[in-house]
Amino acid sequence: MRNVGGDYVTEAVAGCVEALRPAVARDWTEVTAAGLDWTVHETAAHVADDLVEYAANLAGRAEDSYFPFELKLLDEGSGNAGVLSVIEATGALLAAAVRTAPREARAFHPYPFRSANREGFAAMGVAEVLLHTFDIAGALDLPYEPPSHLPEFVLTRLFPHVQPGADHWRTLLWATGRGELPGRPSVTEWRWNNNLVHTAERLTLQGITPAAARDLVMGGDGGFLWLEGGPFEGTREAASFLLKAYEGGVHRPEFGVFALVRTExxxxxGGMGFHGIPDEEGRVEIGYDLVESARGNGYATEALQALADWASAREDVTTLFATIDRDNLPSQAVVTRAGFRRVSEDEEGLAYELPL
Structure with a gap:
């Protein structure tokens, strides 16, 4: 899966400038952006501010907070054309940061898991540009609608909990409280979701987004650099289940699928993940597989322990369980080392549980 985030940031910014340039002669300080408490001028400055903050955090690999600096983006009395130029410049900075960041780079962002990768920062930048251009254009009575692939990029990276619709732009507007969709309740509170990452001793467990899942199902790499022979078929099958849950509007990223990425x-x-959300009793099934050349190194046990530790800290999970084929002795050894105990067997195989 190609890293298109930088290109999409550039495209989103160009569309913003094109849409707003016809109104540069108006007084943007006297008009309130649609649906916001900010003026049009303040909203445009906010877009530029977010773009440069995202670029700085990603380029500098901020760890625990935003970098402790404040930029004066606009001189007092800056004209509207100057504001658009600053948006173009800060958009170029973010696009460059996304294009040059290594695949494994992550940096601080508070929502909701306190970090994002290069794709997440690109999607957040695109979201800021699309949504606030809509707010500004609405206040200035200007037409604006971005090409469909840009809101789709945002939805499949930042809104995995939102059921996709036939119209990606209308779906994004609805998901952010800016519009209505037939058959769906109005949205009054919202927050996007960057992918969740768990850290183990030698691995990171990186949440697979709907975009990555779709690529895996279609035979791609999901945006990961796989060990030779990967991804294994079980990971592609798990991605197909994730994609079905997303399309059905029932996907919850915390209980999704994770790529097991070697830190070194x-x-x-390999891949590991849940078969859905916990049931009413707090039981949730887990499954996994490894590329053949990675087996025998303890990776699955390490990843399973990391997920078990995370689940044990939650109030909605009481038990993890796994079903394993009778002849799959290595997998039985994995769950046993992670503390699971065999509780039953039937035609489907052996059932193991780990009370939390």
Whole structure:
């Protein structure tokens, strides 16, 4: 899956400038942006501010907070054409940061798991540009609608909990409280979701987004650099289940699928994840597979322990369980080392549980 984030940031910014330039002669300080408490001028400055903050955090690999600096983006009395130029410049900075960041780079962002990768920062930048251009254009009575692939890029990276619709732009507007969709309740509170990453001793467990899942189902790499022979078929099958849940509007990223990425070289060695959200009793099934050349190194046990530790800290999970084929002795050893105990067997195989 190609890293298109930088290109999409550039395209989104160009569309913003094209849409707003016909109104540069108006007084943007006297008009309130649609749906906001900010003026049009303040909203445009906010877009530029977010773009440069995202670029700085990603380029500098901020770890625990935004970098402790404040930029004076606009001189007092800056004209509207100057504001658009600053948006273009800060958009170029973010696009460059996304294009040059390594695949495994992550940096601080508070929502909701306190970090984002280069794709997440690109999607957040595109979201800021699209949505606030809509707010500004609405206030200035200007036409604006971005090409469909830009809101789709945002939705499949930042809104995995939102059921996709036939019209990606209308779906994004609805998901952010800016419009209505037939058959769906109005949205009054919202927040996007960057992918969740768990850290183990030698691995990171990186949440697979709907965009990555679709690419895996279609035979791609999902945006990961796989060890030779990967991804294994089980990971592609799990991605298909994730995609169906997303399309059905029932996907919850915390209980999704994770790529197991080796810290030493950034190569994905397998997949692990949940078969849905916990049931009413707090039970949730887990499954996994590894690229053949990665087996026998303890990676699956390490990843399973990391997910078990995360689940044990939650109030909505009481038990993890796994079903394993009778002849799959290595997988039985994995769950046993992670503390699971065999509780039953039937035609489907052996059932193991780990009370939390």
């Amino acid at each position: 070289d950034g190569r994905a060695v």
